[in-house]
Amino acid sequence: MTPSQIDAIETSFRLVAPIAEPAAAIFYQRLFALDPAIKPLFAQTDISEQGRKLMQAIGFVVANLRRPDALLPAVAALGARHRGYGVRPGHYDTVGQALLDTLAEGLGPHFTAEVRDAWAAAYGVLAHAMIEAAAETPRAA
Template sequence: MSKLSLVVASGLLGPAPARAHPRCATLSACSSTTPNTNLDRNPSMTPERIGLVQQGFRAVAPIRTEAAAIFYRRLFTIAPELRALFGSTDMAAQGNKLMASLGFVVQGLKQPDIILPAIEALARRHAGYGVRDVHYEIVGQALIETLEEGLGDAFTPRAREAWQAAYTMLSQVMVAASRTSERPETLP
């Protein structure tokens, strides 16, 4: 049984940290379908699905360092070429940024007017780091596999559907926003 599964089983599901959106260099999740940036009217994100995503994140939050390590291990296993986007990045600090950003978004799913500008700004920054549309799908796969590995049996089919719906919705916003940014010829 994984540490995440033990946390779920033990009932240590305190509220996820609500943090201001940090400046981060993480990749985000994806979908290649047409963007629907109207988060509050997105039919895929029902109150039940939002609750399932938030409950899942509460299970991840106590061991966010391990969860971030799982995520990056999965990401680089799926697409080793993405390591180049991180250069000499301190991956422990990067993992903290990933989890803070994810926590901000998950907690804001019921308040799209608050998270939408931050998500769009994050996407524009990612475009500047060299992130391309195709990367969102890869990162999404790594995220779902991380949750599956970390949560074990607690990552039910309903929880998977909820995370995939949230991920798809947010990645559509990010892809659309990244297309409005200028893409540098070289990375900083």
């Protein structure tokens, strides 16, 4: 990621943070619309609480984009945990699309091509780290 991409993410996230709750709701609505087969993974989950966790995780990522030494181990651990929840590598593309769709809706005219490309680049790096960590994690018995 380039410094200008990080700047674009930080700036745009400042616009998303005040609408975190509705943004999280949009994200999960879009995720389940894109792939209804994902919804059962959340059957035992309070989706409002999950939305708060999602926004906290995104906030952590944004706050640490300039510190990959702090960010990547935390993201890898998250990927390993997600394997235990039933998340598969193919799910990451759907999550990425739901994220970009949510940002497009939440940011409106502020969701420029530059902002979209920056978020897509960041998500690609993080999803790759999560998938790799999950692949290295033994399945629970």
